[in-house]
Amino acid sequence: MKKKIIHTLVYTYEIPVLLEEHLICLKPRSNSFQELSNFELKIFPSPDTIFPLLSDNGDDIFKVVFTGSTNSLTIKSESDIETKIHPDLYQLKNDFDLSLPLKIESNNSLIGFTQGWFPNGQHDPSAIKIAQEALAGKNNNVLDFLYQLIELIKDRVKYTPRHIGPAWTSARTLSERVGSCRDLAILLMEACRCVGIPSRFVSGYQFMDQAPDKYELHAWTEAFIPGFGWRGFDPSGCGQINHNYVALASSSKSELVSPVRGSFVGPSNLRTELEWNIEIT
Numbered sequence: 580m581k582k583k584i585i586h587t588l589v590y591t592y593e594i595p596v597l598l599e600e601h602l603i604c605l606k607p608r609s610n611s612f613q614e615l616s617n618f619e620l621k622i623f624p625s626p627d628t629i630f631p632l633l634s635d636n637g638d639d640i641f642k643v644v645f646t647g648s649t650n651s652l653t654i655k656s657e658s659d660i661e662t663k664i665h666p667d668l669y670q671l672k673n674d675f676d677l678s679l680p681l682k683i684e685s686n687n688s689l690i691g692f693t694q695g696w697f698p699n700g701q702h703d704p705s706a707i708k709i710a711q712e713a714l715a716g717k718n719n720n721v722l723d724f725l726y727q728l729i730e731l732i733k734d735r736v737k738y739t740p741r742h743i744g745p746a747w748t749s750a751r752t753l754s755e756r757v758g759s760c761r762d763l764a765i766l767l768m769e770a771c772r773c774v775g776i777p778s779r780f781v782s783g784y785q786f787m788d789q790a791p792d793k794y795e796l797h798a799w800t801e802a803f804i805p806g807f808g809w810r811g812f813d814p815s816g817c818g819q820i821n822h823n824y825v826a827l828a829s830s831s832k833s834e835l836v837s838p839v840r841g842s843f844v845g846p847s848n849l850r851t852e853l854e855w856n857i858e859i860t
Contacts, residue, residue, distance in 0.1 A: 580822050581661045584784060585858040588839060590652040593850040598645040598652060601841030602632075604828045605656035606639040607783070613825055617659040624649050634835070636779070638828035643841075654839060662822040668807055669722055669819075675806035677721045679714070680775030689803055692777035692831055696748065696769050705750040706769035709735075714774065721776060721804055728770055729814050732763060738815040740795065746780075746833040761798040761833055763814040768800045777803035781811060782836040783826040786859055794857035796838065801829055 586605055603622075609615035620641060622629075630642040676682060683689045695702035713728035736752055741759035749766045752758040758766070764780055771778040778800055785797040799813035799820060809829075811820035828836040 580786075581659070582786065582825070583858075583860050584658045584660065584825065585655070585856075586658075586838070587653070587655045587856045589654075589854045591852045591854075592650050592843070592845065594845065595648040595650045596843040596845035596849070597648050599842045599844065601643045601645075601839060603641040603643060603654060603656075603839055604634075604638065604782070604836055605654070605658075605838050606641075606827070607658050607660050608638060608826050608828075609660075612663050612665060612822075614661045614663070615658060616661065617657070619657045621653075621655040621657075623651075623653045634828060634830065636829050638836075640828070658825075660825055662825060665811075665819070665821050667819070668804070668810060669726070671807070673804075673806040677805065678719045679721060679724060681721060681777075681805065683775070683777060683803075683805075689777040692779055692803065693772045693775055694831075695772060696765070702773045703749040703769050705748075705753045706766065707773045709749075709753065709766075710770040710773040713770070721802075724774065724776075725771070725802065725812060726818070728767065729812060729818050732766060732770075732814040736763060736766070736814075738763065742795075746798075758815075759798075760813075760815040764798045764800045765833060767812060767814045771800070771802050779809075779829045779831055780833045780836060781826050781829045782833075782838070783824060783828075784857065784859065785813075785816060786823040786825075790859070794859055796857070797824075798833070799824070801826075 606618050607615050626643045627646045628644045632640045634640050694700040737757045739757045746761040746765045749769045752762045752766050768778040781799050781801050801809045801811050803809050813820050830836050
């Protein structure tokens, strides 16, 4: 499926401000499941320098440095991408040991993706509880666990869009019984890590058969499954992701895949506004 994605963000400031360094994460991945044929990044006012970087997960990030003052900042990305069919993991043969907890000691690069949400590396008790429920009465298999866990999350938490604020903890999401896509992605990620499944937070786009009034950024979870590698699962959508998804970036922390991260120098009570638009054709 070939798509063109135009993502525009416009920041306005009450009075001219000095823009400090910004990190822009709007370039889609290019891999076996999504092939990027063209990408353009337009920024106004024109930055002094743009440094291309690779994140620790191999995603493209642009570090942008400005000079001078401005009362607005416009960032526009245009991507031409073709998505491919995702195989149904539940139907594929896999000779690797998929019993839980997964045995990943031989791959040190995955250890960081099994640590808990809390700063000391401990897991959220609420995530541990729902993970234990997903294990009960099921074969001790990672795919069976993921299927049951996603069903439990969908049953207990109502998906509700929320544009402002960081992702909630698993405890708050389960307590409120509502959550945005990023809240549900964090909950799935944390529950997976409780049973030794390496997992990470993903930011990107989800196409709709019937286009909504306004597209928004989407978030889901990727889990590492021996024999299959990193695979995406969306607890606020269809479960195992398909060709309607385009990933921008992934990280063990949701804030590290924000489309734009940066700051400016101005009065503390300065009024600012953000307008954004995502076109998918």
